[in-house]
Amino acid sequence: MDVPGLAISLAFSGGAFVGGGWWCLRRLTQLRFLLDTPTSKIRSAAQGYTELYGLLRELPQSQVRGPLTGKPCVWWRFKIEEQRSDGKQREWRSLESGSSDAWLELEDATGACLINPHGAEVRPSTREVWSGKQRHPLRVQQQNRLLGLLNSGRRYRYTEERLHAGEPLYAIGEFRTTGASQQGFDPAAAQGAVIREWKSDFAGLLQRFDQDASGQLEDAEWQRVRQAAATEAAVRHRQAAAAPARNELRKPSEAQPFILSSKGEDELARGFRWQALAGALFCLGGALASAWLVNNQL
Incomplete structure (x- = not known):
């Protein structure tokens, strides 16, 4: 009996069982919050966990731009990867990543609400992916010809996601109105x-x-x-x-989903159902594989 091989196989199958089960339960819990929380108007929204839908507006004096494209937006997330090879296969390895911490403003027919995106699961509709030979595509690099030739063998992949003013936004999180009035x-x-x-x-x-x-x-x-x-x-x-009232949406203090999405609730719920199903299949596959290994190898 190959004990090390069996241990590795059980580790993979057990990981699929635990990870798939956790992912399934996580998405089902988030789905329940989405479906059980009614959409509110900003002016009449109750204090606490709230679901809003409206249009993104650019904050006054805001100058947010994508770090890789330089395009104007209200929020961004980026990733820079480098292609590396060990002689047999090539793979992309992450070098840099980050996301905007700029506040957003959501507006509906009744009012406006500021959103602190820290800790949110953001799902923008705009996503650009391209490749190049410079690590930072917007950075001006004054290189001589020799350095340019030395750099020509490297290949980078850039990913930038953005939210723009005027786009619809679905938001669910902790709603608070400040001001004693x-x-x-x-x-x-x-x-x-x-x-x-x-x-x-x-x-x-x-x-x-x-x-x-x-x-x-x-x-x-x-x-x-x-x-x-x-x-x-x-x-x-x-x-x-x-002082005028100030509406804010932020990450809930409890274990409730905080989601900002360019897609509506119905499309989000459909995606969560499919992801929960995928997690359940991984969990089932891991359980069956573990049972087979135990019965046939021991």
Whole structure:
């Protein structure tokens, strides 16, 4: 019995079983969130996990451009690969990759919402792939002829994906509206928050309210602290209420999908079903292969 070979085969089949099962469950869970979360209008969206659909708008003074093509956009993702050969086969190895951290703005008929793309599964419709002989296609390289000849043997593949202003966008994530005008005011909680903030600088608190310089706050002095904190909390609330509401969508704090896609919900759901099926087949294949190896090799 070839024990090392059996161990390697079991590792592959077990990996297919575990990985396929995990992928199937992941896509089914995401599919459930997509189908169970109704699409909301931005103006009337409830606070919390929300699904939105609208058009991307370019933010004022935004100058986002694709790093490999230089084309204007509102979000990008890129990858640079180099073709390498060991004499028998050629393969592409990743050299650089990255994605934009610029905020997006989604607009529907009722309002606008800013989106922080950090942590999102972004699925853009625009994807360009091409190849060349320079590592960075936009970088101006002043090379002499000899260096150009030395570089001619290398081959690079570039991939750039982009979202553009005016394109439709499906977004699902954590929706929050900031600004006290959109939130209830709890005087006791706001007062407590101010007092905790002041207590973090206790020396400053003593300097302001310790009138007898005893090094501690007596009952009467604590009463003045509470009165001043209540006044400060009310002032902060009025200032926040005067500011316009700001809608934001970001990555949920819980294990819920955060997806930004140029494709609609129906197309996403169809893709998730097929991917879940593929994961289930891998899981089943890994289980059958493991069972066959155990029964026939041991």
